[in-house]
Amino acid sequence: MGSEFTAIFEHKFKVYEDILNFKNVLNSSVHFKKILFNDIDTETKGYVDVDWNVGYTQGLKDPLDKLNQDLFTTLMFGNRHKLIIGKNLCEYSCLVAWNDFLTNRFLQSEIRKICFEFSKFLGTPIYLPDQYCYSDYVYDGNSMQDIIKSLEREFRHPLRILEFNESEYEESRVLKVYLIDSFENYV
Numbered sequence: 001m002g003s004e005f006t007a008i009f010e011h012k013f014k015v016y017e018d019i020l021n022f023k024n025v026l027n028s029s030v031h032f033k034k035i036l037f038n039d040i041d042t043e044t045k046g047y048v049d050v051d052w053n054v055g056y057t058q059g060l061k062d063p064l065d066k067l068n069q070d071l072f073t074t075l076m077f078g079n080r081h082k083l084i085i086g087k088n089l090c091e092y093s094c095l096v097a098w099n100d101f102l103t104n105r106f107l108q109s110e111i112r113k114i115c116f117e118f119s120k121f122l123g124t125p126i127y128l129p130d131q132y133c134y135s136d137y138v139y140d141g142n143s144m145q146d147i148i149k150s151l152e153r154e155f156r157h158p159l160r161i162l163e164f165n166e167s168e169y170e171e172s173r174v175l176k177v178y179l180i181d182s183f184e185n186y187v
Helices: 014-030 030-040 098-103 105-122 135-139 144-155
Strands: 004-010 050-060 072-077 081-086 091-095 126-129
Touching: 004 072, 004 105, 004 135, 004 144, 014 030, 014 050, 030 081, 030 098, 030 105, 072 135, 091 098, 091 135, 098 105, 098 126, 126 144, 135 144
Parallel strands: none
Antiparallel strands: 004 091, 004 126, 050 072, 072 081, 081 091
């Protein structure tokens, strides 16, 4: 069984209400829903009826609850797209294999569209396989700098998405990379 794609973003949410407001902004964007639905099923036009919903929430109930370590919430769009939001970070996942993300340019383009939309609210993403277990950093209240330092110690410097050339990596090495996408030359 292979690794799945994830993207880590930093956020500025302070209280649970900020996350609920973010969910409402996502739900009001027909453009964003079209991008998400295109990834799910290009034949279906039912994106207007699907919303981001709050999934499992650990310790956050009142809209004014402050985001602290070990407190998190999950936003779900359908059964495929998930955002886990912790104290300082959030992790996006979408049931796509890491190797497919790296080697399939069409799929990569579709996922980058989604991450570009998130980046308008959350900042620059780091793409990495879920096997690196950086979800723990989201749950534990770490910062983006903590993740970058750890990744640099473990795997050296990141590649920018435009530098990555899948032909240079055999399958066994493909898992030893992470990417930072600043959306340079993004169309």
